[in-house]
Amino acid sequence: MNSNNNYRDILQETVTKKYKKRLFVDKLVTILTVVCVVAAIVPLVSILLEVVKNGVSAISFEFITQPQGSIGLGGGGVAPAIQGTIIVVGLASLIAAPIGVVTGIYLSEFAKEGTFPNMVRFFNDVLTGLPSIVIGIVGYVVIVLAMGSFSVLAGSISLSIIMMPIVVRVTEETLKIIPHSLREAGYSLGISKAKITLFIVLPSAKNGILTGIVIAISRIAGETAPLIMTILGTSLFFTGITGPVDALPLRIWRLASQPYESAHAFGWGSALILILMILALSIGLRFLAQRRSLFK
Amino acid sequence: MHNYSNSHNVKYQLAIEEPLEHKEAVVESIDKYKVSIQNVNGWFGTKRAIKDINLNVKERTVTAFIGPSGCGKTTLVRCLNRMHEMTPGARAEGRVIVDGVNIYDKSIDPVIIRRRIGMVFQKPNPFPTMSIFENVAAGLKLNGINNKTIIREIVEESLRNAALWDEVKNQLEQPGMSLSGGQQQRLCIARALALQPEVLLMDEPTSSLDPFGSSKIEELVRSLKDNVTIIIVTHNMQQAARVSDFTAFMYLGDLIEYGSTNQIFMKPEKELTERYISGKFG
Numbered sequence: 001m002n003s004n005n006n007y008r009d010i011l012q013e014t015v016t017k018k019y020k021k022r023l024f025v026d027k028l029v030t031i032l033t034v035v036c037v038v039a040a041i042v043p044l045v046s047i048l049l050e051v052v053k054n055g056v057s058a059i060s061f062e063f064i065t066q067p068q069g070s071i072g073l074g075g076g077g078v079a080p081a082i083q084g085t086i087i088v089v090g091l092a093s094l095i096a097a098p099i100g101v102v103t104g105i106y107l108s109e110f111a112k113e114g115t116f117p118n119m120v121r122f123f124n125d126v127l128t129g130l131p132s133i134v135i136g137i138v139g140y141v142v143i144v145l146a147m148g149s150f151s152v153l154a155g156s157i158s159l160s161i162i163m164m165p166i167v168v169r170v171t172e173e174t175l176k177i178i179p180h181s182l183r184e185a186g187y188s189l190g191i192s193k194a195k196i197t198l199f200i201v202l203p204s205a206k207n208g209i210l211t212g213i214v215i216a217i218s219r220i221a222g223e224t225a226p227l228i229m230t231i232l233g234t235s236l237f238f239t240g241i242t243g244p245v246d247a248l249p250l251r252i253w254r255l256a257s258q259p260y261e262s263a264h265a266f267g268w269g270s271a272l273i274l275i276l277m278i279l280a281l282s283i284g285l286r287f288l289a290q291r292r293s294l295f296k
Numbered sequence: 297m298h299n300y301s302n303s304h305n306v307k308y309q310l311a312i313e314e315p316l317e318h319k320e321a322v323v324e325s326i327d328k329y330k331v332s333i334q335n336v337n338g339w340f341g342t343k344r345a346i347k348d349i350n351l352n353v354k355e356r357t358v359t360a361f362i363g364p365s366g367c368g369k370t371t372l373v374r375c376l377n378r379m380h381e382m383t384p385g386a387r388a389e390g391r392v393i394v395d396g397v398n399i400y401d402k403s404i405d406p407v408i409i410r411r412r413i414g415m416v417f418q419k420p421n422p423f424p425t426m427s428i429f430e431n432v433a434a435g436l437k438l439n440g441i442n443n444k445t446i447i448r449e450i451v452e453e454s455l456r457n458a459a460l461w462d463e464v465k466n467q468l469e470q471p472g473m474s475l476s477g478g479q480q481q482r483l484c485i486a487r488a489l490a491l492q493p494e495v496l497l498m499d500e501p502t503s504s505l506d507p508f509g510s511s512k513i514e515e516l517v518r519s520l521k522d523n524v525t526i527i528i529v530t531h532n533m534q535q536a537a538r539v540s541d542f543t544a545f546m547y548l549g550d551l552i553e554y555g556s557t558n559q560i561f562m563k564p565e566k567e568l569t570e571r572y573i574s575g576k577f578g
Contacts, residue, residue, distance in 0.1 A: 182423065187382065191407070
């Protein structure tokens, strides 16, 4: 027992000696963490403030509902761009979300291992990293040239290519988190795998997958490069999915490139509208998710 | 103690009960036994977890599988409803004859087996997105039963048989997860009973419960055996002694001894059994 006491003393000595230093390191790291958080938030907040400051003056009912008037006279709005964004992004989501979710389900539930699923995962990851301008150029060559015109279809398909891999990733990851005991309970009741996936696993994963889809939509709502190459951007309202259309990111870019002060003001206003729309989508989803799962 | 199982004696002929008579699979009729386990071996990859198990279970009895951790009792029980093979890399060989039909025969679809042989797990696993009612009805609905009246009747009967009805009858729409641990486990039992199984497998059903919850489950097991053949895995010897008619003692993958509970606990034949029973190891 003597040796025990010796070890105890040594331990005690070392711990007390190093204690002050540990306290100091602890405080230092805490401060560093706070600094990093601030560094991450400050750019975000400052961008938002800048947009609000410069854009709020341009917002009016006319701004949201009217097409652009002639440059010299001013007035008008960016309604076609708002409408265009909703249509192009909406159509892209309708294409990408179902395909993405089903692929994610396949990878998580039906084919966890094997060459083909691993290949799918690999290509999916590559797709997430593709520069959007490249996707825009491909969209131009494959769809616009083939169809003979700029179109909503070309824009939506290009955006859906950007959105799809994100949805696949999120779906697979969310499903992986669902505990296996749930599936086992389903199997023990003699339920087939397909039904277990559809009616037991998916409802539990619903919130996570929806959040992922909204994040993916927010991402493509701001993509400009593919739109430059595929939808042309007109000052007219929607005329059909095979025709050109305007969209907010595109309009912002065009307005910012013009030398007129009034155009710039319109640009800031459009930026604010775009941010508000994305915010509304996120909040709308949160609200829906809360209502559905009022279980705690 | 109120015997729930006698109050509702209607045996529902569910449309999902496909007759288990496949010509190739029918074996010589073993009338006395509900479940006959013949030369069953189970592997995880290359490691053999249970070796040459031979065991016969009589109808409407409670049989307990006991033994120290790692002896293979859970593996064996999971072989009885073909859940063992669902673990990646796992496989089982041998014959398990239920009502004269070998469930391991190639012509049998394992999914159908599991509708006739129910299972309750160690950790209660009610479906989190469903209410209490929906949980119990889940097995019925997802197997194609649509008739709302029948579903409601079966749900009530199952909850009564699981000794849960009185506690939840006024809150059937509440989420299943809002119940206490012991109630959740009874909910899982009700969910398994809803499919009118003839055999119920229970894998350490009271391990994660408090003593009060455990004792309710034990009462339940004793009352259920009038209608269902029960096989219960437990690492609690006293529980096995309280609850079962027959006991099987396993050790390191082998079936060491099997007999009536009285005999196993009073006059064990093998020395290993005697040492385990008297707490010398395990």
